[in-house]
Structure formats: C-alpha cells, structure tokens
Amino acid sequence: MIEPLEGLGLAGLGAVVFLDQWPAVQAMVSRPLVVGSLAGLLLGAPADGALWGAVFEVAFLAIQPVGAARYPDAGLAALAGTTVALVGLREVSRAGGEPVYPAVLAVAVALGAGALGEWAGGWHRRRNGVTAARVQSQVAVGDLGAPGRAVLIALARGALIGAVVTLLSLIGGLAGLALAQDVGAGLLSAAGLRLPAVVVAAVVGVRLFLRGPSSRLAWVGGAAGGAALAWLGSA
C-alpha cells in the first residue's frame, strides 16, 4: 500500500509535527492544513493532500493549546487521516475505479491517531516532570550543563514519540483500509467532501468569531463575498 521510503518520510514528518505542536519552534508546520499538504507531497498527490488538510483544519480549528488543557493531537490525526485517504484513493485508481476517498474511514483513523497522540503527549509531559526535578538537583550541585542536556533529551524523546505514534496510526489505518476495501461504504469524491467540510467551517467559525455588532457586519460581508466567489468558481 505504501512504499518503505514513503513510510519513513511520514514517520519523519510525524516527528517534526509532534515537536512543532508544543515542544519546539511552534512554526505551525503541525497545523492540519500544512500537514495534509506535506503528506500529499510525500505521497505524490499534493492537491488531494491540501484538500484533506483543509478538511482536518476546520475540524480541529477550535482547539486551543492553552496551559495544561487536554486535547486530541490535531497534527498527528491529520497526518494519519490524510495518508489513509490518499492511499485509499491511490488503490481505487490503480484498480481502475472512480476517484473516491475512503472519507469516513480516514476521519475515524484521524480520531484514533488524535487520541493516541493525546495520551502520548500526556506521558511525555509527565516524563518531562521527572527530568525537570533531576535538573533542579543537578544545578543545585553546580552542574550548569543539566538544563541543556534536559532540553536535548526531551526533544529527542518527543521526536521519537511523534514517529512511533505516526507509524502505529498508519499500521492501524492501513489495516482498516485493507479490511474496508470490500465494503465500499463511506466513499466520497473531492466534490462530495467539500460540502461537509464547509458546513463544519461555517458553524465553528461562527462560534469562534461572532462577538459584537462589527463582527456580524463582517460576517454578512464575508457571506456575500464567499457566495459570489463560489458561484463564479462554479460558473
């Protein structure tokens, strides 16, 4: 279903995604929109990857990584879900069928990967607590290299967690894909995928941003503009 090099690339991407979410840099490479596009590039289908990245972006839009809040791992979820969707499309196309994604399975796999990532992230934070306590005792006896070593160890552990969670999610997701291929349910084309995604985007967007009269005015303007652009695009 996927080549070993593709699997390796996806695991490496998983490591980067896990680190970017909170341990390092936070350049937003871990956002589903970006992760989907990168996974698409790795699997030779950037346009499909971008589409799935957008679908997962709107689904995970309301999550805010605030303090010790617990939330599904959106980046790893998008990586696993997009991969399953794109590999499913590739398998169907190879068999000469209609170009459809295993849409329901892809989102279900993303949910599982997100939960696994959330658990792994919590474990990593608890391990970091042990590391931080050790750093305090080492610095107390004059070891000034301890904080730097702790940072490196924590980053390496985070990268490993990201890669392992990605590989486990992909193994589960691709096994599910192999089992589901004969069922033929939950399939959608790109056109069919767009509508559910935009419905989620519209509702989540309203809940996040509609506060006060000026935002309502902006919303009305956006609605007119969005309808006009979509109409022009489809005409």
Added chain:
Amino acid sequence: MTASGSAAAPRRFSRAGERRRIAFRALGVQAVWNYDTLQAVGFAWSLLPGLERIYPDRAERAGRVLAHLDLINANPYLSTLGLGVALRLEQEVARDPAIAGPRQARLLKALNGPLGALGDELFWGAWRPALGLTAALFALATMSVWPALIFLVAFNGLAQSVRFGGVRAGFAGGAGIARVLRDPFWRRATGRARTLGAVAAGAAFGAGLVWAGTAAGDLGWRDADGAWAWASAAAFALSVFLLVLGARGGRGERPLVPVLALLVLLAACSALVQAGGGG
C-alpha cells in the same frame, strides 16, 4: 537598588549577539514543559547566555539558574519578553542580591499570568484560527498547497517577529514591562484577527450555500429517492444541529464535537451519493 538607579547602566549589557542566542534558545522554551514547573527548564536554559556574562563565577551562576527553575508560564511567543525582563533584573540582582533578588522573583511570578493570557488570546484565540479558517477555505476551493504556504508565512510573520523582538523589548521595559503589555498593539491585532475570522466564517456560509446547490446536481442527490435517502438527509441535518449546539469557541471545550460531526456528515453525504447514484 531602585528601578531608576538601574536604568542608568543596563542597556549596553544586552548585546545583539546575546539577545539572538537567547531568542534562538527560546524556540525550545517548552521542550521540557511539565505539569509541575511548566516552562522553567527551557526558560533557565534560554537565559544562560546572559547569566554567563553577568555571573562569571560558576557557583554564583548556578544559584541564579536555580532561582529560575521554580515555575514559569508564558505563551511561547511572548516568553522572550519575560526573558528580556529577567535579564535586565539579573543585572540588578548581581549588584544588590538582597533587595533585587526577591523583587525579581515577585515580578516574574506576576508576569506569568499576563504573558500567558495576552499571547493565548492573540495567537491561539484569534490569529491562528482566523488565518487557518481563511486558508482552509481557499484550499477547499482550489485544492492547492498555496493557501498552506501563505498561512505559514502570515502566521510566522507576526508570531516569530514578536518572539525575536521580545528579548529586546523586555530588556528595555525591565520592571516597567506593564507598559509594553498595555500597548494598544495587542488589542488591535486581536481585534483585526477576529474580524478576519468573522469574514471567513461568513464566506464559509456563503460558499456552503452555493456548493450545496451544485452538489445536489453533480452528485445525483436530486434523483435520490427512497427511505435511505431521506434517512441520510435527516442525519445530515441532525448532525449540523448538534454541531451548532455543541461546538464551542474558546478554551478547547468539547474539542471532539466538530470532528464527530464531520464524521456523521461524511457518512450521510456518502449514503446520499449512493442513494442518488452519483460519484
């Protein structure tokens, strides 16, 4: 040592190279994030280049690193502001540890709240979702990787500028950092991001209406008949209703509702397509 007394000397100490080293290290300020001391280890490690200059004596330096290993919390992009303040106050501590030490500890503790809340409000609550929603809509419409690239450039343009300018601003502000935090820039930037988000939410609604109309024809839903098609349409409507009820903005409440709603919507759409015989 008073604040005015410290203001006479400190600027020359914070060299550009040192500030850069601190800001680069701050890219990993959350590397050892944990439930007990939050960002403390990353914060102390980021501050080390400055402490090396201020405290040439190793034992003294270790004592100051230890003072920063208690509990530190800030939004990651604003943590450099706290680092700049800490660096400035460390110079006072070096001159008068008995008075400036406790003062620095109190100030950094007091900064935990504002540095977290201000950054979370701007970056996590407004800037990122607004840009994400806008870029996602363009990606849905165009199936192109360009929106993702533009999202990255736009987000990091603000976020990393704040991060890399933070050490300098924090150092210049010192104990008067509240002035920087009260600057209208933060409120304006948050307000503009929210307006962009509201426009994007409206655009999603408008585009959704048009796409629903075209999808009905393209996917064969108009030709669909039978109980299965009605059940699918009802499931679609019900999941939208539940999504409206359950989706919350703000601090990650019910984070799975939109994903579960998406799952049901996709299943309903897929069933409708099959019932209508579309592709």
